């Protein structure tokens with residue numbers, strides 16, 4: 001039944017589980033009540049009930065997070081709990097988080113709060129993995145947003161297949177696949193008003209930017225963006241591994257970095273070594289940008305120029321003395 005939409009979801013879930021070193025026994029499925037995460041749950045339940053050969057029986061826990069940002073959000077969370085129970089999960093959890101922030105910042109704050117609470121719930125229920133319902137369409141949007149922001153290779157690559165115990169089994173499937181699976185199973189997804197609200201960046205990308213690109217450049221833009229993301233992720237991983245190795249070679253015996261050894265590196269590796277060194281010196285990741293790495297890079301080639309020091313975020317400065325690039329952190333005034 002290769003065209004059966006729920007079967008496709010089950011295959012995607014199975015591929016994720018099979019990729020684990022030890023077969024997971026308890027899965028926590030994060031469900032907002034939207035089509036993607038309900039479809040994910042359908043795939044997980046189908047896999048649990050379909051027999052798993054040698055693998056242990058699966059215990060499936062469904063969790064929904066109430067961000068308390070919209071009127072009626074508690075009732076919506078209860079509706080999702082009822083849906084998850086109807087679909088046959090072994091346990092349900094509804095949890096509420098407090099989201100600080102306003103305007104555009106709300107999206108990021110809600111995400112951060114959600115991941116933190118999902119981690120806690122996973123710990124509490126003893127889940128080996130937490131499954132998220134991001135699809136190829138979400139991936140395309142993320143890559144496009146990264147391009148528009150001018151991000152580095154790592155974030156241009158979009159979302160990773162997993163991190164920690166989080167996994168995204170549906171990244172190769174389309175939103176149309178998840179909608180078809182819900183329709184086939186007679187499950188009615190919730191339409192989050194935030195997802196249509198043009199005040200938020202992602203809905204604008206989803207409803208305006210990507211359709212315009214598809215119309216003007218031809219169909220297949222989402223797949224192309226997602227594919228580019230995968231390639232960039234592989235490249236970024238390889239470069240990061242090279243940078244980790246190089247960091248040991250360019251370490252200065254007096255702490256910091258050896259400029260002559262740095263200069264011999266390829267620029268793509270060197271800038272990563274400099275970025276990592278600045279982070280290790282205490283620069284806050286959210287404030288350390290390309291402009292700072294470029295200033296450090298200029299110090300590597302600085303033979304005559306003055307000044308020989310760079311101010312970095314987090315009260316960190318980098319000072320070049322001879323062949324030595326050293327990082328200093330000013331004591332924070334109390």
Ligand SMILES: Nc1ncnc2c1ncn2[C@@H]1O[C@H](COP(=O)(O)OP(=O)(O)OP(=O)(O)O)[C@@H](O)[C@H]1O
Pocket residue numbers: 029030031032033034035036037038063064065066067114131132133134138192195
């Ligand atoms: N309130 C929530 N409670 C639990 N999990 C959530 C919640 N919001 C999002 N998630 C998880 O994060 C994934 C991606 O969330 P995002 O907000 O990008 O998508 P969404 O449009 O709400 O997705 P979906 O169609 O699955 O609801 C979801 O598929 C789901 O696994």
